[in-house]
Amino acid sequence: MSTDAPVTKRFKPYQLSIAFGVGIGTFTMISGIIPQLTGSKSTSLIHREVFGGIPTALQVAFYTVIPMMLIWGSLRFADRIRNWERGAPDKRKTTTKNVKRRLADYRSGVYMRTLLRDSAAGLMHSMIYFGFLVLLGVTTVLEIDHQMPEALKFLHGDVYRGYALTGDVAGLVFTGGVVWAIIRRYIQRPYRIRIKTKAEHALILGVLLAIGVTGFGAEMFRIAQGQAAGVNLDHERWSVVGYPLAQLVNGASAQTLTTWHQGWWVAHVLTFIVFLAILPITMLRHMFTSPLNMYLKDRERPKGAMKAMPNLTETSLESFGVHVIEEFTWKQLLDLDACTMCGRCTSVCPAHATGKPLDPREIILKSGEVMAATAAHAPGGKVSPPLSADAEIKIGANLLFERITAEEIWSCTSCKACDEICPVNIEILDKILDMRRYLSLMESNFPAQLGNAYRAMENQGNPWGMSQTDRGEWAKDLDVQILDPGAPFASEYLYWVGCAGSFDDKNKKVTQSMAKLLKRAGIDVAILGPSEMCTGDSARRSGNEYLFQMLAMPNVEMLNTMGVQKIITQCPHCFNTLKNEYPQLGGNYEVIHHSQLLEDLIESGKLDVTNATLEERITYHDSCYLGRHNDVYIAPRKVVGSIKGIEIVEMPRNGTKGMCCGAGGARMWMEEDIGTKVNDERAREAIATGATRIATACPFCYIMLDDGVKGAGKDESQIKVGDIAIHLLDALENGERSIANQSAPLAVSNSATSSQSFS
DSSP, rough: OOOOOOOOOOOOOHHHHHHHHHHHHHHHHHHHHHHHOOOOOOSSBOOOTTTTTTTTHHHHHHHHHHHHHHHHHHHHHHHHHHHTTSSSSOOOOOOOOHHHHHHHHHHHHTTTTTTTHHHHHHHHHHHHHHHHHHHHHHHHHHHHHHSOOOOOOOOHHHHHHHHHHHHHHHHHHHHHHHHHHHIIIIIOOHHHHHOOHHHHHHHHHHHHHHHHHHHHHHHHHHHHHHTTTTTTOGGGGGGGGGHHHTSTTTOOHHHHHHHHHHHHHHHHHHHHHHHHHHHSGGGGHHHEEEEEEETTOOOOOTHHHHHHOOOOOTOSSSOOSSSBBGBBBHHHHOOOHHHHOOOHHHHOOOHHTTSOOOOOOHHHHHHHHHHHOOTTTGGGOOOOOSSOOOOOOOSSSSGGGGGGGGHHTTTTOOOOOHHHHHHHHHHHHHHHHHHHHHHHSSSSSHHHHHHHHHHHHHHHHHHOOOOOGTTTTTGTSSSOOEETOOOOOSEEEEEEHHHHHOOOOOHHHHHHHHHHHHHTTTTTTTOOOOOOOOOOHHHHHOOHHHHHHHHHHHHHHHHHHHHHOOEEESSSSHHHHHIIIIGGTTOOOOOEEEHHHHHHHHHTTTOOOTTOOSSSSEEOOOTHHHHHHHHHHHHHHHHTTTBBBOEEEESSOOGGGOOOOOOTTTGGOOOOOSSHHHHHHHHHHHHHHTOSEEEEEHHHHHHHHHHHHHHTTTTTTOEEHHHHHHHHHHHHHHHHHHHHHHHSOOOOOOOGOOOOOOO
């Protein structure tokens, strides 16, 4: 007797697609049969007769072809869903903890909030989207009323008048949106749209326009035919588009108008059939895949964290990273079909903007092409690609690097601008970093300069290649406690200085300034000095997970042994790694960036900035790893804004749209020899503000912008680049000097302490 537990069979997602299509198709077919059996019609004079003037043969064709197209479409969607099922597992289950966030993400998408970040494109798309939804609802309501027995019919009288008005206004909005889209794509032609316009865009827009135009044409001749037949249709005045159009042709005979009405009706139905035909095989599919993708946005790991990997010294895995489609997760494969090809990611990518090989949209398109061309389960062994590809592109295997080059992957600065701006929450950066893992760990295919940084991290514990014994040298003239390795931790905070703050001459000044500010505020901190090793951010972002673990695991073990609970960092890369990724290795700490701490100290009064004064103009540059990776935008601005006398100006690209300095994603250690240097481009933007000071909150940003400003011919006497801690300390010391130079002390009123905010 078998003791095996019974196996519970569950529907697979692709089977649910087929079931849904068959269900909707069957319901549509039945909805055509029921009225024929019941024969119920409305007796109200203010109503619309369904299929009025349409021959029975055409009605039968309607209720036969439409259900068949719905079922066919569900089968094509099932093919696509089976493609996603080829991917590796991904924890995206809806739970009681995340359901609220999931629904919020979904609403944000379907309400067009994400698209409206670009107001013009968002409004245009909203007109098409909401107009189409209302028209679909209007058609559905008419069909429901069609099924009802006479006593339950509701679409008459004032209800019908409101219905007619709603339908025409929605049709006008929808058609107007389509016309706007045509003008935008083929006349205005913005760069991100122009470079990817294909024949299928013309087909899609043509079909949508035809749906709107033929709908109004059928309505126009329906009303005109009724008037010619002597029917009182004054209530159709509420059809604010169809009724005026009908007056243009109401001199023709009833028979002629009937023929024209039937012709326009057939044209309208045919365009809808074409719409159903292209829906699953063109980028129109995003009507379904994009909302689903937005619903699944929420994930277990923090926003700034890479996917965890097993201990590479113990794992039985034989391949790491991603080089074939099946190594992406199913959610990453859904991403490929959810893309709307809008190109917003292209428009904000710093690598693309400065002439590098990378285009984030191309990563999605090329990956999607590989997935589509290797769908063995589908008819012909393939499905349609995300966007129609050039005929000469041939894909013979599921290898991603058959379409994607290593140069594209290594051009990425991991700034996350593409992810942040994507209106449908596609995770582009994850895919790039997963492919980097394969290139680095499996093929050792990485830039030569990066190899130097790897060796330095492995041998010296830092990418600068400096001796670990020099880590605490910056503090030799300051009253800073350097802990012995493994000593019990008794201070309130551990100050994690980071490699740049310990070894780079520019950033040593940041560390020293921060130490002085902490002392002024009476904050008890200690540093690890020679015991501190690189957190491993550059190793991990460049795909070298083995080196990351080699650096991170001893750090975690040391911090846990010492009993460290609170950590201050001045490097957003250290901040992100310690806060978001060390928990994957058992290191759970309260990590605060120095901008956040300074903000708290100023607001609480522990750090007295009453006399902090600078009579200068200043602009702040957002760090990608502080901003887009961790959503810290306000704290550094408040710190700078606490300084009196300054004029503050934002660069055109700021906040969530800020431009990268070019050093993230381990690009700090790679030569930039293609196109314009990213830091030069950003420096020019900062200089153009007319600022005499540029504030940063990241050591990499400090180095890159300072180099860019000097490369533009500006020395420190003209523009001073520095971390917010440097500017704040300068302001405090400047204010104190001013007071000391006066013959008598000035009493500073409380009102003078109000901080200046960014405009």
